[in-house]
Amino acid sequence: MPFSLFGAEKIPFDSLHNIEKNIPNIILWAVPVMLFFTVIEMAVTYYQEKEFYEKKETIGSILVGLGNLVVTAALKVGLLYMCIWIYNLIPWRMELQWWTLIPCYIIYDFFSYWAHRVSHEQRFWWATHIVHHSGEHYNLTVSYRLSWIQHLKIVFFLPVAFMGFHPIIFFVTNQIAVLFQFWVHTEYIRRMPAWIEYIFATPSNHRVHHGSQEKYIDKNFGATFIFWDRIFGTFQPEEEPVIYGVTTNITNKANPFFINFHELTDMVSDVRQAKGFRKKLFYIFGSPVKIAEEKKEMERQQLEKASVAA
Template sequence: MPFSLFGADKIPFDSIHNLEKNIPNIIVWAVPVMLLFTAIEMAVTYYQERDFYEKKETIGSILVGLGNLVVSAALKLGLLYLCIWVYNLLPWRMELQWWTLVPCYIIYDFFSYWAHRVSHEQRFWWATHVVHHSSEHYNLTVSYRLSWIQHLKIIFFLPVAFMGFHPVIFFVTNQLAVLFQFWVHTEYIRRMPAWVEYIFATPSNHRVHHGSQEKYIDKNFGATFIFWDRIFGTFQPEEEPVIYGITTNIPNKANPFFINFHELTDMVNDVRNARGFRKKLFYIFGSPVKIAEEKKRLTEQELAEERMAA
């Protein structure tokens, strides 16, 4: 039979449960390994008396991670329906060929770069991502901090689905992309060989991304490949020691609900108090940095008016 990549048969929706069973649960399988390496890092940190971990933040990270697993499991079937629906629309459906993971992963990572970048540049999307940056310490548990509403960002990855990759390939690619980001959240791996640092989002490159200093903010968005940042002008090497967290760190570090939804709550309050439709849109879709500057300016103005009135 001659080789053919495109023109695969449509996937009947009544076979979706069988297809779901054929999608390997890579992340679930990896959880014990991730927990083992996390425990090792925690033990080494304790033995060396380093401050890479903080009790409340660690509890918060673990609870956020557990919640994300529950949300992901609950949404899996619905997302699979969506992928199959898109797949069946296309005349260029790809056969289930495992080597297509390679182009799918590279293309997926390209769109991941832009989804990640937009998540820092627009407050609505920042609210789906800020949970990952709210830790003031950098360790393997930070990789567990994945927002419970992050699946809204599937809209950024629909172009990958419309390229005709088989739904199994799409789901496996997503899992591998998430797992890659586990090992980069550590202080113990410093600089890697130059060619690795040039191509991949290494721990050094990703530490920069979690920095709250001005030179580090909104840099190094690449999830697996850092060359996207080099191409689009957002690359920053690790130079001075990184100060982790966000510009205004959260007070409740162990409550997973607060960690997940504090930014949404603040956004709703800002929109409610804003005057004019344009200002309300600014507080929803504006740059988080500019919004923080605006709120700081208004606070300083109010304080000045209070001092004058007194």
């Protein structure tokens, strides 16, 4: 019988439960391993008296991570239903072949680059991502800091689903992509061989991404492959010690609800106070950097007026 990749049979929705069971829960299996290496890193940090961890921030990261697992589990069936609906809609459905994981992963990572980049360039999407950048220390628990509303960004990955990859392939790709980002959140792995640094988002490359210095802001968006940044002009090598966090760091470091929703709350407040539709749109979809600069300038002017009045 000749091999045929496309034209797979539709997936009946009444087999949803069987499909769900056939998707390996890689992230859940990996949790003990992640915790094991996190504890080792904590112990080594404590022994060496390094300041890679801070108590309240670590608690916040763990609570955010636990909440994210709950949200992901709750949404899994709905997302799977959507993927099956798309799969059945298109005529170029691919058979379930495990080797299709390779092109799916590369394509998925391309869209991940752009989803990540937009998440830094537009405030609405930044509100779904700032959680990950709000830590002022860089360690393995930072990989747990994933927003509870980050699944809104599924819209950026719909083109991958519409390419016809089998839903199981799509879900496994997503899980591997998330897990890859665990090991890059550490200070203990410095520079790797040049060819690895050139292709992959290594700890060195990703530390830059978490930097709050001007030269590091909005750089190195690649999740698995750093060559996207080299192609699209957003690559920056690690040249000086990184100062982690955001330009205005949060004070409530242990509260997972504050960590997740403080930017969204600020955005709603800014929109309510803004005069004019264009200004309201700016506070929703404008550059987070430009919005922060404008707000600082407004604060400066208010202080000047107050000092003059006094």
